[in-house]
Amino acid sequence: MEHKKIVIPSLSFFQNELKGEGVVKSRRTLGELAGIFENQDAYSQLPLDQLAYEVYSYLPEREGTPGGLYFGITQLYPGKVGDEYFMTKGHFHQQEDRSEYYWGLEGEGMLILMDRERNTWAERMMPGSLHYIPGGVAHRVANTGNSVLSFAACWPSDAGHNYEEIANKGFSARLVEVNGTPKLR
Numbered sequence: 001m002e003h004k005k006i007v008i009p010s011l012s013f014f015q016n017e018l019k020g021e022g023v024v025k026s027r028r029t030l031g032e033l034a035g036i037f038e039n040q041d042a043y044s045q046l047p048l049d050q051l052a053y054e055v056y057s058y059l060p061e062r063e064g065t066p067g068g069l070y071f072g073i074t075q076l077y078p079g080k081v082g083d084e085y086f087m088t089k090g091h092f093h094q095q096e097d098r099s100e101y102y103w104g105l106e107g108e109g110m111l112i113l114m115d116r117e118r119n120t121w122a123e124r125m126m127p128g129s130l131h132y133i134p135g136g137v138a139h140r141v142a143n144t145g146n147s148v149l150s151f152a153a154c155w156p157s158d159a160g161h162n163y164e165e166i167a168n169k170g171f172s173a174r175l176v177e178v179n180g181t182p183k184l185r
C-alpha cells in the first residue's frame with residue numbers, strides 16, 4: 001500500500017509561502033559539527049559535506065530587539081556517528097534568562113537539556129510534542145528515527161546563541177543507541 005507522506009501544513013506553508021519574506025535558510029553539514037561527536041574515528045569516515053540539518057528562520061526583528069520573537073523550523077536528518085545520533089550543535093542563550101519553545105512536527109527525536117549545574121536530561125520529541133526550555137538551560141536535539149526530524153522553535157529576538165560553552169565543554173551526557181534504544185549516558 002502506498003504510504004501517503006503526511007506533510008505538516010505548517011511546515012510546507014512555512015517553507016513555500018514564507019520563503020523570501022524575512023525567511024533565512026541556514027545549513028549545517030557534518031563538517032561544521034567537528035568535535036561534537038564522541039567517536040572521532042567514525043566521524044572521520046563520514047563525508048564532511050553531508051547535510052546534517054537545515055533551519056528556516058523567520059526573523060522579523062533586528063537581532064537583539066527586546067520583546068521581539070523569532071520562529072524557526074529545523075529539519076534534522078537521520079544518521080549516526082558511531083552509536084551517537086546526528087544532533088544539532090546545542091547552545092545556551094547569550095541572555096541567560098531567555099526561554100524558548102520547541103515543538104515536534106515530524107519524525108522521532110530527543111531534546112537534550114542541561115542546566116547551569118550541568119545536570120542533563122532528555123525529553124522525547126514527536127509530532128505535536130511541546131517543550132518549554134527555561135532560561136539558563138542549554139538545548140540540543142538528536143534524531144533517533146530513520147526519517148527527517150522536523151521541529152519548530154520560538155525564541156526571543158534578544159536571546160542570542162552562546163555556542164562556545166557547549167563547543168568547549170559539551171553536555172554532561174551523550175545520547176547513544178544501546179540495543180536499538182536511545183540512552184543518555
Ligand SMILES: O=P(O)(O)OC[C@H]1O[C@](O)(CO)[C@@H](O)[C@@H]1O
Nearest residue numbers: 055072073074088089090091153
Ligand atoms: O542553533 P543550533 O544549536 O545549531 O540548533 C538549531 C536550532 O536552534 C535554534 O537555532 C534556536 O534555538 C533554532 O532556530 C534551530 O532550530
Ligand SMILES: [Fe+2]
Nearest residue numbers: 093100139155
Ligand atoms: Fe535556543
